[in-house]
Amino acid sequence: MIDRVLDSRELDRFDWQFLAVTAAILSLGVLSIYSVTLAQAGTGLPLYVKQVLWILVGCAAFAAMLRVDYHKIARWSYVLYGLILILLVVVLVVGKTSRGAQRWIPMGPFAFQPSELAKLVLILVLATYYAHAPRAGWMQRVVLPCLVMLPGLLLILKQPDLGSGLSFLAICATLLLVVGMRSKAMGILLLCAVMLFPFVWELLWGALHDYQRERITTFLDPAYDTGGKGYHALQSRIAIGSGELLGKGLHGGTQNQLKFLPEGHTDFVFAVFAEEWGFLGALLVLALFLGLLMLSLEIALKAKDVLGALLAAGIVGMLGFCLMVNIGMTAGLLPIVGIPLPLMSYGGSAVVTTMAALGLLLNIKRRRLTLFY
Amino acid sequence: MPQFGTQQEELREIQRRLTILKIALSAIIGLLAIRLWDLQVRDGAYYRDLSENNRTRTVVLEPARGLIYDRQGVLLANNVPSFGLYVMLEDVKDRQALIAGLVGLIGSDETALRKKLSERGGKFMPRKLKGGLSLREAALIESHRRDLPGVLVRADSQRNYPSGPTLAHVLGYVGQVSAEQLEKAESQELHQGSLVGQYGVEKAYDRFLRGRAGQKEIEVDALGHEKRTVSVEKPAAGDDLYLSIDLRLQRLAEELLGEEAGAIVALDPTNGEVLALASRPSFDPNVLSRELTAKQWAAIVQNDSHPLTNRATQGQYPPGSTFKIVMATAALESHTATPSTKIRCVGGFPFGRRVYKDWKAGGHGFMDVTQALVESCDVFFYTVGQRMGIDMIADFADQFGLGQETGVELPSERTGIVPSTAWKAKAKGQPWLPGETISAAIGQGYVTVTPMQMAHLIATVANGGTSFRPRIVRAVMERASGLSHEVPTVPHGRLAVAPETLALVKEALAGVVTRGTAARARSTLVSIAGKTGTAQTAALRTGPEQDIPKKLRDHAWFVSYAPVDAPRIAVAVLVEHMGHGGSAAAPLAKQIIEAFVRYERAEPKLAGRPEVGRPEGLALAMQEPR
Incomplete structure (x- = not known):
């Protein structure tokens, strides 16, 4: 029989580090949102206050995910996935449309974005699946999980939400990598990918909205037209670069204060931060994220069972991918796709989901010292 | 447990592979850091320069x-x-x-200045x-x-x-x-x-x-x-x-209402164009289009006479006896009464434990449907109403466009109420009482309509049962191309009523003016047909009219069209708390119709569709303001 006990009721040093890094990243996010949105006229609560409220909700989600044994949560993963699929259908029917994409379910004064939550649920489903799958052929290891992922992916791409769709693929890829495909399976998958590429490309490219296509095409040459298509990428680069070593100081970022840089509080929050706090500030953010990812990997490495290790690996994959794509696009390394920077970008659904994921991580860590009889 | 061993083995395998992830993530973050170094430190001065020259706004x-x-x-x-x-x-x-x-x-x-200065916004x-x-x-x-x-x-x-x-x-x-x-x-x-x-x-x-x-x-x-x-x-x-508004008719309509609250709607029955739409009291849009202080705004919104309400499309009133047009049509069409059916009016209609009174104390004597419309006999319609039942009445009212928006292009049009058993169950959660049918039969009780609906109704009758959606805009002149696009006439369905029925009703409506309750609408200029209405606002009233406080007095209605044989204008008049439709509303309709006929004679183009052109002398007004 296996009995699980918590290693300690007290928070140990590891927990404190984990919480401190998280809190630091959240605070830097709120600071940047405060700086950008102060200049924007508007009624109602300022966005940075709203973000703080969302973080409080996130704390509740964090605590909830920490309390319940992750094995119990995993038992519900298929049900949760079913519910998420329903929500993704609902959003296509009654969803609020903004900039040509239908991503939000209106709920009173707020709007809920199911595709954010879907990422976490996908990690749960795939980890649960692999934890129980026998060490069988590549059919069970590769094809079935991909089929499980497919309906969610297609519904998200229909919205269209390219960023969340890519996150889905990244999560799937991370788990495939970690679970370990044999070289033969890897080869077949690669071959399939190459053969399917034209069709998938057509499907994806055809499903993209004009603004998304422009963002990708202009990535190739953003300097081509400063007033038009490459505007975003160029202004973002100017914002980051002009921060130089020490930055321009709070509210000093002319790029965002004068509205050269749109979306400063959401997808481009890193550019705002880097403009106002310089290379040193940007490095601090990178260091904090590196710390968070390494602590999370530590949890995966020391997890006591396959389920725990895979859950942790999936979450690390998700956070790492979002970090890479977001900072990569603001710094002009990658095309602009709408992926928020975890814990820093404004947005309730993303903040709450990410904090729930972190709660799940700590849950895995705190249940790793188990007693075997 | 045999499974246990493989689990542990697999776990170790997974954790070995996690190292790949670790290296990959470190490499990515390292790469990002290098990129940031390039942007911010190596090329920082260049970008700083660009941002400072980002001076186009x-x-x-x-x-x-x-x-x-x-x-x-x-x-x-x-x-x-x-x-x-x-x-x-x-x-x-x-x-x-x-x-x-x-x-x-x-x-x-x-304080207003201080507030504006402290609002959030860019400096x-x-x-x-x-x-x-x-x-x-x-x-x-x-x-x-x-x-x-x-x-x-x-x-x-x-x-x-x-x-x-x-x-x-x-x-x-x-x-x-x-x-x-x-x-x-x-x-x-x-x-x-x-x-x-x-x-x-x-x-x-x-x-x-x-x-x-x-x-x-x-x-x-x-x-x-x-x-x-x-x-x-x-x-x-x-x-x-x-x-489609004719400002001269509009001015006349508003002057006729004067200080009284009320509404006048004039339509062209042949195409639904609104010729005049007056609602009093009014407001000055010049004032409202400026930035008002909170105090000025409150004064307008809280004004007891509700000047911002468009009484023509948003005012809901009992139609009173004007509803008898619907009742007469319904009675004939449902064969509840034939043109020759006679009902004796003795001044009251006993039903249940009470007697529903006729407006004429002694009664009208024997009445057929035509005479009942002409003299506005209540007992005749109480009787046929009770025989038909509320749901059949509601069906016909529905056909005449009551209880629904007319579709005129003004925002927030109200629908009024056409009561039925289903309506009452839904709105009040109560069963329909038979006595309520009696009230509804003379346009009282739960029935409410807007003046626009009544204008649309009488226009439909005038036009032989074919109706058009009322509309206010005739043409939109596109600035870019200089072309004017006419707003098409929208047919709004046809009354499913036998021509003989409508002919009989129209003949009776002409009789209302020549020998009935609307004698004061008789014109030497043109033949007019119409129906008066006096809508009660309070259920119980005693004593002579002048003793009743004004806000409890009856609303006066008159719906009409002219000329009788080929109608070109339909007018609905409602004056709040002015008593009898025959005395307070009918003369106003007559003046509008006479004015229309005079304008029409002076310039025959009015009835037709004049070419929409840019009138002279407007060059100054058309100049762009900056």
Whole structure:
């Protein structure tokens, strides 16, 4: 029989580090949102206050995910996935449309974005699946999980939400990598990918909205037209670069204060931060994220069972991918796709989901010292 | 457990592979750090330079709003230049001094100024403090510019309605876009500070009138002041509207109502065009289109006589005896009564434990349906109403367009109520009582209608059962192409009623004027047909009319059309609390109809569709304000 006990009721040093890094990243996010949105006229609560409220909700989600044994949560993963699929259908029917994409379910004064939550649920489903799958052929290891992922992916791409769709693929890829495909399976998958590429490309490219296509095409040459298509990428680069070593100081970022840089509080929050706090500030953010990812990997490495290790690996994959794509696009390394920077970008659904994921991580860590009889 | 071993083995395998992830993530973050070093440190100076030269600023150029004309080309709404007071917060050294200075110079409201200054918003963008400055105020401020750093006076455009409160409910007014409207709008259409229609045609046709904003890219100095224009995308002016309203009839209708509350709607029954739509009391859209203080706004909204309510489309009144047009048609069509059915009226109709009175104490004697309409006998309709039942009445009322929007292009039209058993179960959760059918039969009880619905109803009767959706805009003149697009006539269905029935009802309606309750609508100029109505507002009333407080007195109705054999105008008149329809409403309808006929004779083109052209002498008004 296996009995699980918590290693300690007290928070140990590891927990404190984990919480401190998280809190630091959240605070830097709120600071940047405060700086950008102060200049924007508007009624109602300022966005940075709203973000703080969302973080409080996130704390509740964090605590909830920490309390319940992750094995119990995993038992519900298929049900949760079913519910998420329903929500993704609902959003296509009654969803609020903004900039040509239908991503939000209106709920009173707020709007809920199911595709954010879907990422976490996908990690749960795939980890649960692999934890129980026998060490069988590549059919069970590769094809079935991909089929499980497919309906969610297609519904998200229909919205269209390219960023969340890519996150889905990244999560799937991370788990495939970690679970370990044999070289033969890897080869077949690669071959399939190459053969399917034209069709998938057509499907994806055809499903993209004009603004998304422009963002990708202009990535190739953003300097081509400063007033038009490459505007975003160029202004973002100017914002980051002009921060130089020490930055321009709070509210000093002319790029965002004068509205050269749109979306400063959401997808481009890193550019705002880097403009106002310089290379040193940007490095601090990178260091904090590196710390968070390494602590999370530590949890995966020391997890006591396959389920725990895979859950942790999936979450690390998700956070790492979002970090890479977001900072990569603001710094002009990658095309602009709408992926928020975890814990820093404004947005309730993303903040709450990410904090729930972190709660799940700590849950895995705190249940790793188990007693075997 | 055999499974246990493989689990542990697999776990170790997984954890070995996690190292790949670890290396990959470290490498990615390292790569990002190098990229940031390149951007911020190696090329930092270059980008800093670029950001400092990022001095072009985009300024929105407001489009000129489309103009509105009546059916003869009389200007109803245009734009006039005005001065706006702006401030660039970045340049303001001392807010206290600024406020004191402005209060001293132009006597602005100190708290309002303080509020505007402390609102959230960028300090690099000029912010509007006050619109509609007089020339004198603008000059005063200009001459004191040195003492008021940061203050700017700019030429703005102000919406102007030359005829003031006349036609206010139809035209509506404009105002700055609200936060909600901004949220709902398609991304590019509107922006903070846009003027949008908030009421009436201004709101309903806002998409056409609004035009498209342009933008100007300007180069600014370090303080944000304009130095040079880099590029200009001109704004596109909004489209002009030509209404079907005849301003002369409109003025007459409003003068006839005078100080009384009420509504007059005149339609062309052959196509649904609204010739006049008066609602009193009215308001001045010029005042509402300016920036009102909270106090001014409260005074208008809280006014007991509700001047902002368009009584023609939003006022819901019991139709009283005008409803008998529906009842007579229903009785004949359902064969509840034949043209020769006679019912004896003795001045009352006993039902249940009470007697429903006729307006004529002694009764009308033997009545057929025609005579019952002519003399407006209540007992006849009590009887047929009771025989038909409420649901059959409701079916016919529905066919006549009651209980639903007429579809006229004015926002927030009300529907009134056509009661039925289903309606009562839904609205009140109670079963229908038989006595309520008796009240409904003479247009009392739960039945309510709007004057627009009654105008539409009588126009349908006048036009032999074919109805058109009432409409106010005849044509939209596209500014870009100079072409005018006529708004098509929209058929609104046909009454499924035998021609003989309608002919009988029409003959009776002519009789109402020649020998019945609307003798005061008789005209020497033209033959008129119609139906009077007196809508009770309070259930229990005793004593002579003049002793009753005015707000409890009856509403007077008259619905009519002319000429009798080939109707070209249909008029519905409602005057609140003025007693009998025959005495208070019918004479007003007569005057409108006579005026219409006189205009028509003077210029036969009126009835037809004159070509929509740009009237002369408007060049000045059409000039863009800036």
